[in-house]
Amino acid sequence: RWKQICSKLEFTNIKCISNDKKFIEFDYCYIKSVNRSYKYISMKTRLHSLPVNEVAASLQILRRFRSFMPITMNVTFDMCKFFTEKRSKMNPMLELFDDVSKKYTNLNHTCPYDHDFVIDKLPTYYLNRHFTNVLPLPPGEYAFHSKWFHKAIERATFMIYG
Numbered sequence: 001r002w003k004q005i006c007s008k009l010e011f012t013n014i015k016c017i018s019n020d021k022k023f024i025e026f027d028y029c030y031i032k033s034v035n036r037s038y039k040y041i042s043m044k045t046r047l048h049s050l051p052v053n054e055v056a057a058s059l060q061i062l063r064r065f066r067s068f069m070p071i072t073m074n075v076t077f078d079m080c081k082f083f084t085e086k087r088s089k090m091n092p093m094l095e096l097f098d099d100v101s102k103k104y105t106n107l108n109h110t111c112p113y114d115h116d117f118v119i120d121k122l123p124t125y126y127l128n129r130h131f132t133n134v135l136p137l138p139p140g141e142y143a144f145h146s147k148w149f150h151k152a153i154e155r156a157t158f159m160i161y162g
Contacts, residue, residue: 011124011162020155023049039124051112055079056149059093064141080111096130
């Protein structure tokens with residue numbers, strides 16, 4: 001007899017860190033709880049050096065054991081190439097980034113970026129569905145870490161905990 005196991009990931013905290021305030025600052029970065037079942041994530045950066053041509057990102061999921069330990073490979077990619085070339089659906093992390101950037105951000109275009117970066121009301125259930133269906137994770141505490149680079153220098157870190 002087979003049993004279906006379902007998991008749910010509840011996002012509880014978000015951290016946005018600027019490593020170079022002369023280059024990037026966060027105007028806001030939060031998880032808003034509208035009611036018991038609906039939360040969303042919003043974030044806005046202010047870029048001080050426009051236009052931005054060389055952008056890379058590093059994405060990774062971690063699981064808490066005694067401390068947060070990586071459970072996926074660190075996926076680092078050139079955002080400018082990612083949006084100009086055929087998008088990779090082979091990697092679930094890049095698939096998530098592609099889906100989120102199309103629907104909830106202003107990042108879904110080729111370089112140069114001549115504006116601030118915004119994530120606008122990204123529902124946590126959207127991420128929950130991806131983390132539990134596309135990447136079937138067992139119950140536990142998780143973190144999604146992303147690092148953002150310009151000209152190979154780490155400029156910002158974006159972390160979501162659940």
